[in-house]
Amino acid sequence: MKQALTLAARRLLPLSVRRGIIRYTRWPPVGLVRMGQLRRPTPISPYWGSERGQPVDRYYIERFLATHAADIQGRVLEIGDNTYTRLFGGDGVVQSDVLHVADDSPQVTIIGDLTHAEHLSENAFDCFIVTQTLQFIYDVPTTIRTMHQALKPGGVALVTVPGISKISRHDMDRWGHYWSFTSLSARRLFEATFPASHIQVETHGNVLAAIAFLHGLASQELRPRELDHSDPDYQVLITIRAIKPEETACASPD
DSSP: OHHHHHHHHHHHSOHHHHHHHHHHHSSSOTTOOOOGGGOSSSOSOSSTTTTTSSBHHHHHHHHHHHHTGGGSOEEEEEESOOHHHHHHHGGGEEEEEEEESSOOSTTOOEESOTTOOTTSOTTOEEEEEEESOGGGOSOHHHHHHHHHHHEEEEEEEEEEEESSOOOOHHHHHHTOOOOOOOHHHHHHHHHTTSOGGGEEEEEEOOHHHHHHHHHTOBGGGSOHHHHHOOOTTSOSEEEEEEEOOOOOOOOOOO
């Protein structure tokens, strides 16, 4: 009956009347949403909100690393600098290495990139910290294989990748900004090298967090409950924890 009445109304009422009904029966009414200072074609901050406080994606990154701080031990390799190794690793870190494509920081101990394994020893590291890096590497599958090869058996890769994000112009103009990810693409990429049972993929964010991040608002400008609400359809950040399986002892011959 309801469907029949709707169809009859569509035939009998003028288009302008039907549009008016739609406009004022939605909430908020169509055209009356209050966008305030967000009604602008340019972001509030073009610097990810870093000059306003902690960027929204860093809120999720640091929560992820804090949750898995026990993994950050032994010999740890981080990309770019060792900020998170020092912040979350504590006394469990025996050796801290930093990988970068250029020797432009005193923290860099290994010059190279993750698509070439020759500068990384096999079975050498207990932990990889790879935050917001894979989007700048075109050959992601080779990168994941390199991490797997360089990890010790039982070693852990703690990886974060962007979902909903602005382009990093600095990186785009230098070596490229190629990808944004989803939880499904991240899982399939890692499952090509790591066993599925050894991979944990999680999503972080919601529509409000995504809007705040795109505008360059800081995490401090949202309430914790607003940041912590997770909507898998608005993936601001994807986190991956991948473990290289322990080597199994070969059976002795009879």
